Amino acid sequence: MAWFYEHYRDTSAVGIHTTGKLHEERSAFQAIEVLETKGHGRLLTLDGMVMLTELDEFVYHDLLTHVPLCAHADPKQVLVVGGGDGGTVREVLKHASVERVVQCEIDERVTRVCQEYIPSVAGFLDDPRVELVFEDAVAYVKRHPNTFDAILVDSTEPIGPAAALFGEPFFRDLDAALRPGGVISSQSESPFYAPEVIQGLFGAVRRVFPEVHGYYGVIPTYPGGGWVFCMASHSRSPGDLDLDRAAALSTRYFSPAVAQGAFMLPSFVRELV
Numbered sequence: 001m002a003w004f005y006e007h008y009r010d011t012s013a014v015g016i017h018t019t020g021k022l023h024e025e026r027s028a029f030q031a032i033e034v035l036e037t038k039g040h041g042r043l044l045t046l047d048g049m050v051m052l053t054e055l056d057e058f059v060y061h062d063l064l065t066h067v068p069l070c071a072h073a074d075p076k077q078v079l080v081v082g083g084g085d086g087g088t089v090r091e092v093l094k095h096a097s098v099e100r101v102v103q104c105e106i107d108e109r110v111t112r113v114c115q116e117y118i119p120s121v122a123g124f125l126d127d128p129r130v131e132l133v134f135e136d137a138v139a140y141v142k143r144h145p146n147t148f149d150a151i152l153v154d155s156t157e158p159i160g161p162a163a164a165l166f167g168e169p170f171f172r173d174l175d176a177a178l179r180p181g182g183v184i185s186s187q188s189e190s191p192f193y194a195p196e197v198i199q200g201l202f203g204a205v206r207r208v209f210p211e212v213h214g215y216y217g218v219i220p221t222y223p224g225g226g227w228v229f230c231m232a233s234h235s236r237s238p239g240d241l242d243l244d245r246a247a248a249l250s251t252r253y254f255s256p257a258v259a260q261g262a263f264m265l266p267s268f269v270r271e272l273v
């Protein structure tokens with residue numbers, strides 16, 4: 001039995017006990033692997049980095065999705081940037097107000113592989129409200145001004161094509177793609193191992209949006225475990241969270257208390273956002 005390790009910045013490693021390889025390929029964009037594990041269900045890696053395990057993906061997908069959607073007054077049109085595994089879309093679909101969710105993923109192979117091997121995550125993409133787009137979200141967003149109520153940035157590490165998803169020009173385009181009252185969220189990396197990525201991202205977002213709020217959760221299979229998220233808009237703040245809607249969702253991590261508590265940041269995280 002082999003162990004999978006993601007070595008992080010030559011500083012630490014996440015280790016997961018694997019029991020077999022279900023799939024391995026090199027797409028036009030990256031190496032894609034799905035591994036069976038002893039205690040984490042199935043594991044998806046891209047270029048050797050953990051994207052999700054079935055054990056803990058719910059924490060990440062709940063936070064990225066339900067926090068901004070519950071802060072929005074009435075989200076109908078939602079865009080997921082990246083997120084090719086379908087986990088964010090699965091959570092978006094839990095919101096009764098949502099009429100359409102577009103998943104814009106650059107690498108179609110990620111979605112197809114997850115549909116085949118990780119149906120607990122990708123098995124909701126055939127819902128009639130879902131539209132799958134396979135192209136670089138940087139270009140897609142530019143062509144869709146004033147379209148979405150919420151845009152959820154489910155990116156990989158800021159390397160290669162994903163690097164653009166952490167910069168000010170992209171957030172300006174997201175702002176233009178939002179309808180009035182719109183809100184965005186973005187996964188924002190590890191405060192232990194990538195503090196400068198967090199600072200860079202929040203700095204860029206603050207130059208575009210007046211309301212910018214960091215929140216935090218623990219995803220054990222990501223480097224360092226603790227993980228930061230960003231919510232931004234022109235008008236919506238944590239005080240606008242609809243706690244009744246939060247309570248009505250069927251979720252394993254998210255709850256009204258979590259919706260509010262996630263914004264209560266440890267001091268060393270507060271300094272970064």
Ligand code: AG3
Nearest residue numbers: 049050051083085087155156
């Ligand atoms: N998005 C990737 C988060 C970053 C993980 N980083 C790492 N393992 N070094 C997750 C995609 C889930 N939809």
